[in-house]
Amino acid sequence: MSRWLQSLLSRRDVLRAGAGSAAALVGxxxxxxxxxxxxxxxxxxxxxxxxxxxxxxHGGNLLVGTVDHVRNGFDPMQLLTDWDGGKVSRLPNGQxxxxxxxxxxxxxxxxxxxxxxxAWTYNxxxxxxxxxxxxxxxxxxxxxxxxxxxxxxxxxxxxxxxMDGVPxxxxxxxxxxxxxxxxxxxxxxxxxxxxxxxTSLKRHIHKGMYGAFIVDPRGGRPPAxxxxxxxxxxxxxxxxxxxxxxxxxxxxxxARRPIPVKKGELIRxxxxxxxxxxxxxxxxxxxxFFNYYDTGTTLEPTSRIVDTITQGQGQRGILxxxxxxxxxxxxxxxxxxxxxxxxMGLFNVVESANYAAALKDxxxxxxxxxxxxxxxxxKGQGA
Amino acid sequence: MSTNVPNPAxxxxxxxxxxxxILPVLLLGAVLAYLVATGGGLKGLSGLPVxxxxxxxxxxxxxxxxxxxxxxxxxxxxxxxxVMVDDAFWNFTADPPGPIPxxxxxxxxxxxxxxxxxxxxxxxxxxxGATFTATIPVATLTPQLSGSLFARFxxxxxxxxxxxxxxxxxxxxxxxxxxxRAMNFILSLTxxxxxxLAIGTWLDAQEFAVGLPAFWQGTPAITLIAVLTxxxxxxxSGKRNADEQPLGLSYRIATGIGLHNxxxxxxxxxxxxxGEGALGTFLxxxxxxxNITEGIGIVAPLVKRNPGLKQFFLxxxxxxxxxILGTWIGGFAxxxxxxxxxxxxxxxxxxxxxxxxxxxxxxxxxxxxxxxxGWSNFGGFTAxxxxxxxxxxxxxx
Ligand SMILES: [Cu+2]
Numbered sequence: 001m002s003r004w005l006q007s008l009l010s011r012r013d014v015l016r017a018g019a020g021s022a023a024a025l026v027g028x029x030x031x032x033x034x035x036x037x038x039x040x041x042x043x044x045x046x047x048x049x050x051x052x053x054x055x056x057x058h059g060g061n062l063l064v065g066t067v068d069h070v071r072n073g074f075d076p077m078q079l080l081t082d083w084d085g086g087k088v089s090r091l092p093n094g095q096x097x098x099x100x101x102x103x104x105x106x107x108x109x110x111x112x113x114x115x116x117x118x119a120w121t122y123n124x125x126x127x128x129x130x131x132x133x134x135x136x137x138x139x140x141x142x143x144x145x146x147x148x149x150x151x152x153x154x155x156x157x158x159x160x161x162x163m164d165g166v167p168x169x170x171x172x173x174x175x176x177x178x179x180x181x182x183x184x185x186x187x188x189x190x191x192x193x194x195x196x197x198x199t200s201l202k203r204h205i206h207k208g209m210y211g212a213f214i215v216d217p218r219g220g221r222p223p224a225x226x227x228x229x230x231x232x233x234x235x236x237x238x239x240x241x242x243x244x245x246x247x248x249x250x251x252x253x254x255a256r257r258p259i260p261v262k263k264g265e266l267i268r269x270x271x272x273x274x275x276x277x278x279x280x281x282x283x284x285x286x287x288x289f290f291n292y293y294d295t296g297t298t299l300e301p302t303s304r305i306v307d308t309i310t311q312g313q314g315q316r317g318i319l320x321x322x323x324x325x326x327x328x329x330x331x332x333x334x335x336x337x338x339x340x341x342x343x344m345g346l347f348n349v350v351e352s353a354n355y356a357a358a359l360k361d362x363x364x365x366x367x368x369x370x371x372x373x374x375x376x377x378x379k380g381q382g383a
Numbered sequence: 384m385s386t387n388v389p390n391p392a393x394x395x396x397x398x399x400x401x402x403x404x405i406l407p408v409l410l411l412g413a414v415l416a417y418l419v420a421t422g423g424g425l426k427g428l429s430g431l432p433v434x435x436x437x438x439x440x441x442x443x444x445x446x447x448x449x450x451x452x453x454x455x456x457x458x459x460x461x462x463x464x465x466v467m468v469d470d471a472f473w474n475f476t477a478d479p480p481g482p483i484p485x486x487x488x489x490x491x492x493x494x495x496x497x498x499x500x501x502x503x504x505x506x507x508x509x510x511x512g513a514t515f516t517a518t519i520p521v522a523t524l525t526p527q528l529s530g531s532l533f534a535r536f537x538x539x540x541x542x543x544x545x546x547x548x549x550x551x552x553x554x555x556x557x558x559x560x561x562x563x564r565a566m567n568f569i570l571s572l573t574x575x576x577x578x579x580l581a582i583g584t585w586l587d588a589q590e591f592a593v594g595l596p597a598f599w600q601g602t603p604a605i606t607l608i609a610v611l612t613x614x615x616x617x618x619x620s621g622k623r624n625a626d627e628q629p630l631g632l633s634y635r636i637a638t639g640i641g642l643h644n645x646x647x648x649x650x651x652x653x654x655x656x657x658g659e660g661a662l663g664t665f666l667x668x669x670x671x672x673x674n675i676t677e678g679i680g681i682v683a684p685l686v687k688r689n690p691g692l693k694q695f696f697l698x699x700x701x702x703x704x705x706x707i708l709g710t711w712i713g714g715f716a717x718x719x720x721x722x723x724x725x726x727x728x729x730x731x732x733x734x735x736x737x738x739x740x741x742x743x744x745x746x747x748x749x750x751x752x753x754x755x756x757g758w759s760n761f762g763g764f765t766a767x768x769x770x771x772x773x774x775x776x777x778x779x780x
Contacts, residue, residue: 060495061474063465064464064475112464115464115465115509116512117512234512236513237513243512251472341471341472
């Protein structure tokens with residue numbers, strides 16, 4: 001009896017710690033389900049669960065199934081290298097003119113296997129086309145609004161007020177069925193972005209109206225294998241918080257299909273954060289360090305030999321690195337929550353001799369490889 | 384007026400009578416077929432699909448595994464393509480896999496390394512991006528049916544149900560020596576405690592009902608089942624001869640209390656199964672104290688005739704035994720639908736005996752020449768409610 005009283009007293013201390021869990025502990029002990037120390041003393045906890053059955057390579061943290069990229073009309077892997085130089089011609093003054101047509105469209109896209117999102121898109125894809133040009137080029141973007149809501153295109157860069165793509169400036173919001181031509185010179189060079197700036201801003205951005213806008217310096221950058229990674233996310237239940245995080249829209253796509261690269265070659269990432277509802281995103285490279293060019297507006301790195309960077313909403317940068325070892329190496333933001341909700345991928349680093357096979361493994365062809373390695377020569381298309 | 388105008392109802396043949404009865408049914412069938420086939424010109428009103436999912440029982444059958452039952456509660460077929468555990472997408476299997484038809488169910492099994500004693504949350508993501516979240520408040524292995532656990536759960540039910548009822552009955556010899564007036568006080572006290580139990584049973588039933596898929600219509604179902612139970616019991620009691628009334632009344636009180644205790648057992652068992660067993664030795668003590676007055680209530684109608692030990696034991700078994708049964712069902716085979724039904728029946732049974740004991744009080748008071756709403760009755764009623772209310776402090780958190 002006295003032993004029982006003693007245990008009752010010690011349980012009272014437990015009760016003070018927290019009514020809910022403590023009560024459960026007492027209850028569990030009453031029927032002898034759990035050793036009493038289990039929930040309190042972590043050193044005496046039962047051994048952690050062995051790896052769960054039937055999981056994938058990442059401990060079960062994965063999306064089940066695959067996304068139908070053909071139905072979507074875009075593939076995150078192709079978006080990595082899908083530079084759009086526009087229709088190139090020359091103005092009488094010798095300046096390169098790049099003509100683009102961008103159409104706002106409403107489209108349901110598959111953002112995770114079996115999960116559909118009623119997106120608002122530029123040219124039916126999320127992200128929109130990766131506009132790529134050289135500093136000083138004249139850009140002429142004809143924008144058609146084929147949706148039921150007013151939209152705009154706001155370009156990061158330097159331009160006249162009426163070309164800013166915000167309500168109240170120039171034509172303001174472009175009404176359904178209407179069109180407008182945005183025209184300006186590409187400057188400064190860097191890794192920029194464009195997005196809709198119609199109100200309500202949050203909704204127009206997070207519904208998918210954004211894309212990469214890369215301005216190459218006149219002298220170019222050193223040859224490299226280049227990729228465009230746009231960090232985005234989707235609030236599927238419209239509660240103001242994202243359910244799915246990704247690079248180029250589809251969660252875990254580059255974990256399922258690691259990106260093939262060659263050992264020792266220079267790799268350049270154009271990294272853009274267009275996250276809504278979360279203040280920051282980031283990038284962490286495994287087994288490697290990189291040089292970082294904040295906003296890409298300098299030819300000298302703004303951070304050297306770092307392995308993690310953080311980007312706030314709308315921030316961009318260029319990362320340059322080489323792999324010293326072959327193997328599969330993870331990249332993800334060092335924000336665990338986003339990592340486990342889809343924003344995680346792998347580089348498949350191989351010897352040059354094995355590269356063709358690695359391409360084939362990822363379902364890629366020589367054209368993809370060519371685009372990846374000739375990105376900085378896009379300027380050559382008319383210049 | 385001519386007297387030989389035939390009355391159609393009388394002159395019609397049996398087959399034409401059936402024809403008249405079936406005609407509206409046939410026409411209704413035609414209207415429904417038209418609506419289903421053509422949309423009845425209402426297509427524009429159909430609107431967007433609505434997804435509703437009811438997450439039922441979650442179990443942790445072994446280390447590293449979570450299973451959950453889900454019922455599609457929406458007006459159309461739906462699919463669960465992705466599952467998140469603790470804000471991370473996770474591998475899972477569904478049985479049966481694929482789309483879940485309306486009112487259909489599936490079992491989702493997730494290989495997840497859950498942590499003993501900690502909380503976990505599971506979110507199911509639908510095709511349309513809707514989320515349905517459930518939590519495991521305290522993760523612990525779901526009890527598996529084993530001899531020793533079966534015995535321990537039985538012991539819990541014994542402490543909470545049978546023991547206090549039996550202890551309460553030990554007041555019987557003392558009650559027999561009480562004056563008519565004091566006995567009336569005890570009967571009023573019985574009414575008070577039964578009213579408290581009725582409210583408690585109603586609330587418990589509600590708690591189970593809110594967890595049910597919407598199509599079960601939990602709240603109206605509880606009310607209707609309770610009302611039907613009262614009706615059935617009143618009809619039965621109306622048939623009895625007045626001579627066996629005291630023992631019969633005791634049996635009905637015992638039955639009502641028994642169903643209430645079944646609900647109490649269900650709650651205890653289910654709490655253990657969900658790792659939330661807020662009922663240790665300390666709480667079992669509380670329940671024992673709380674339930675002791677139930678024994679008084681059962682034997683109160685019997686003071687004028689001693690029915691013998693065997694009857695007392697049977698009464699105690701009917702009132703207290705179900706707590707043992709409830710603990711087993713709740714711990715090993717919890718079913719919220721059946722639990723709600725049992726509690727609703729219990730509510731009806733208790734309401735019916737409140738009515739009957741109330742009448743007994745009224746008759747006795749009249750015989751003593753006292754006012755029905757006098758201080759004695761009112762005091763007894765208040766004492767009954769208060770006893771239940773304050774002893775419940777032990778078991779409420
Ligand atoms: Cu817009």
